[in-house]
Amino acid sequence: MLILYLAGINGSLRAISVTNLTATSIYELEHSILAKTSKLSTALLEDPATKTIREKAKRLSLIDLLDQWTGVTIHFITLIALIVVLSCYGFYILAMFILVVQILQLYLIRWMSRKVEAISANQTSSVRMINYIVDLLVSRNTLPEVRMYGMSSYLVTTMKELFNGNFKQMHRKVILSETLSFSQSIIMILLNGLTIAILAITLGGRGQSAGLFVLLLQISSQIFIVIPALTRMYSDLTKSRVRFNEYSAYLELEEQVQRDPEDSIRNTDAMQITIQQLNYRYATNAQDTLKNINMTLKPGERVAFVGENGSGKSTLIKLIAGLYHPTAGNIQWFNGEQEVLAHNVTKGVRVVFQDFTKLHRPIRENIAMGNIAAMYDDSRLLAAMRKAEADSYGVALDTLVGPQFGGIDLSGGQWQRLAIARAYLNNGSLTIFDEPTAALDPYAEQQVFETFMKLGEQQTSIIVTHRLYMSKFVDRIFLFEHGEIVESGTHEELMKLDGKYRGMFNRQSSLYG
Numbered sequence: 387m388l389i390l391y392l393a394g395i396n397g398s399l400r401a402i403s404v405t406n407l408t409a410t411s412i413y414e415l416e417h418s419i420l421a422k423t424s425k426l427s428t429a430l431l432e433d434p435a436t437k438t439i440r441e442k443a444k445r446l447s448l449i450d451l452l453d454q455w456t457g458v459t460i461h462f463i464t465l466i467a468l469i470v471v472l473s474c475y476g477f478y479i480l481a482m483f484i485l486v487v488q489i490l491q492l493y494l495i496r497w498m499s500r501k502v503e504a505i506s507a508n509q510t511s512s513v514r515m516i517n518y519i520v521d522l523l524v525s526r527n528t529l530p531e532v533r534m535y536g537m538s539s540y541l542v543t544t545m546k547e548l549f550n551g552n553f554k555q556m557h558r559k560v561i562l563s564e565t566l567s568f569s570q571s572i573i574m575i576l577l578n579g580l581t582i583a584i585l586a587i588t589l590g591g592r593g594q595s596a597g598l599f600v601l602l603l604q605i606s607s608q609i610f611i612v613i614p615a616l617t618r619m620y621s622d623l624t625k626s627r628v629r630f631n632e633y634s635a636y637l638e639l640e641e642q643v644q645r646d647p648e649d650s651i652r653n654t655d656a657m658q659i660t661i662q663q664l665n666y667r668y669a670t671n672a673q674d675t676l677k678n679i680n681m682t683l684k685p686g687e688r689v690a691f692v693g694e695n696g697s698g699k700s701t702l703i704k705l706i707a708g709l710y711h712p713t714a715g716n717i718q719w720f721n722g723e724q725e726v727l728a729h730n731v732t733k734g735v736r737v738v739f740q741d742f743t744k745l746h747r748p749i750r751e752n753i754a755m756g757n758i759a760a761m762y763d764d765s766r767l768l769a770a771m772r773k774a775e776a777d778s779y780g781v782a783l784d785t786l787v788g789p790q791f792g793g794i795d796l797s798g799g800q801w802q803r804l805a806i807a808r809a810y811l812n813n814g815s816l817t818i819f820d821e822p823t824a825a826l827d828p829y830a831e832q833q834v835f836e837t838f839m840k841l842g843e844q845q846t847s848i849i850v851t852h853r854l855y856m857s858k859f860v861d862r863i864f865l866f867e868h869g870e871i872v873e874s875g876t877h878e879e880l881m882k883l884d885g886k887y888r889g890m891f892n893r894q895s896s897l898y899g
C-alpha cells in the first residue's frame with residue numbers, strides 16, 4: 387500500500403514538472419543533433435543514409451523514455467511486493483508461476499516491440515519522399531513547372547503509391563501488435579481465473595476465514611491490474627530504447643577533423659595551391675567523379691576551369707574550398723616555402739557558389755553570411771553591395787526578402803548580386819567564382835568579370851565558366867572532360883595546340899558571328 391501511495395505521489399509530481407521537462411528535453415535533443423550535424427563532413431551529410439539516421443534519431447523523446455523507465459520500475463517493484471505477500475501466505479508456487487509467466491510475456495513483448503519499431507523506422511526515407519512531393523506541389527519555385535506541364539496528378543498518384551506502401555507496413559504492424567496483445571489478454575484472464583480458483587479451493591479446504599480470502603483476492607486483483615500496466619509500459623520502453631540506440635548511433639558518427647584553436651589564424655596572403663594525384667568519389671556513386679587531378683596554382687594566379695556539364699569542375703572547387711576531402715591524393719597550401727594547414731585557409735576562401743543560398747531573411751543577413759562579424763557594420767555591408775551592384779534595386783539593409791514571410795521577392799540576377807556582395811565581404815587567400823554570372827545581364831556579367839580580375843591582383847583566384855571569352859584574359863585555363871584535366875595552358879597556348887579547347891572556343895565565337 388505504501389508503494390502504491392508513493393506511486394500516486396510520483397504521478398502527481400510528474401504531472402506538475404512534465405511541461406518544463408518536455409520543453410527542455412525537446413530543445414536538448416534538437417540541440418545535440420544539430421551540434422553533431424555541424425561537426426560532420428559535407429560528404430557524410432549529403433549521403434542519404436546519414437539523413438535516414440538523423441531522422442530516426444529525431445524520433446526519440448527523452449521525456450517519454452524517463453517516464454517509461456520510472457513507470458516500469460515502479461510497476462515492477464509493486465508486482466514483486468504483491469508476489470512476496472502472496473508467497474508469505476503460503477502460495478509461493480502460484481506466485482512463482484505468475485512471475486515466470488510475466489517474465490516470459492516481457493520477453494515476447496520486447497521481441498514484438500522491436501519488430502514494430504523497425505517497421506516504423508524503415509518508413510523514414512519514404513516519408514521523406516512523400517514530404518518532398520508535397521513540397522513540389524506547393525512550393526513557389528516548383529509550382530509554375532508542375533502546373534505548366536500538368537504534373538500534379540502524376541505526382542499525387544506517386545505520392546498515393548508511397549502512402550499505400552507505408553500503409554501496408556503500418557497495417558502489418560497493427561496486426562502484429564494486436565494479435566500479441568489479444569493473446570496476452572486471454573492469458574491474463576485464464577491466469578486470473580486460475581488464481582481465484584486456487585485461492586478459493588485451497589482456503590476453503592483449509593477452513594480459513596472469509597476475511598483472509600477477501601484479503602488475498604484483493605492482492606490477486608492488484609496483481610492483475612499491475613501486470614497489464616507493466617506490460618504496456620515495457621513495450622513503450624523497448625520502442626524508446628530502440629530510438630535511443632538510433633540517436634546514439636547518430637551521435638557516434640565519425641566527425642570531421644576540427645580546427646585546432648591554437649593555430650586557427652585566418653590567413654589572407656595569396657598562396658600556392660598544389661594538388662597531387664587527386665581522385666574523388668561521391669558516396670552514392672559507383673565511379674570516381676574526379677580522376678588523377680594534378681595542378682599547381684601560383685600565388686596571385688588567375689585561372690579558369692572550363693569544360694562540359696558534369697565534368698567535375700564544381701566538385702574540384704568544393705574540394706579546394708575544404709568542403710569535401712579527397713578520396714585519394716591531396717591538396718596542399720603553401721605560404722612561400724611554408725606549408726599552411728588547409729583548415730587554416732579554407733575558412734577565408736571567398737566563394738560565389740553556382741547554387742548559392744537564397745536566405746529568406748533581411749538583406750543584411752544575406753550579405754553578412756560572407757563574414758558574420760560584419761553583421762552590424764553598415765558601411766562595410768553597403769560597400770560590398772555597391773561593388774556587386776546590389777544597391778541599384780532600391781533595397782535597404784533591413785528589407786526582408788522572402789514573400790512567404792511577407793518580404794519582397796528578387797529576380798534571379800538580383801539574388802546573384804547579393805551572393806556576390808556576400809563574397810566581397812570576406813577577405814581570404816583564394817577567390818572562387820563558380821559560374822557567377824549565369825543569371826546576370828551582359829553588362830553586369832562584364833562588371834563581375836572585371837572585379838574577378840581585379841581581385842586576382844592580390845589573391846589567387848579561380849573562375850568556373852562556360853563563357854570562353856572570359857578565359858582569354860586569365861593566366862591559365864584547365865579544360866575538364868569526364869573528371870579529368872585534358873588540356874591546360876594560356877588561351878594562346880591552347881589555341882595553338884589546336885585541340886578540344888580551340889574547337890569549343892571557335893564554336894562559341896561562331897555563335898556571335
Ligand SMILES: Nc1ncnc2c1ncn2[C@@H]1O[C@H](COP(=O)(O)OP(=O)(O)OP(=O)(O)O)[C@@H](O)[C@H]1O
Binds near residue numbers: 696698
Ligand atoms: N552531391 C553529389 N552527390 C553525388 N554525385 C554528385 C554530387 N554532386 C555532383 N555529382 C556528380 O558529379 C559529377 C560532376 O558534377 P559537377 O557539378 O562537379 O560538374 P560540373 O563540371 O561543375 O558541371 P556543370 O558545368 O554542369 O556545373 C556529375 O556527374 C554529378 O552527377
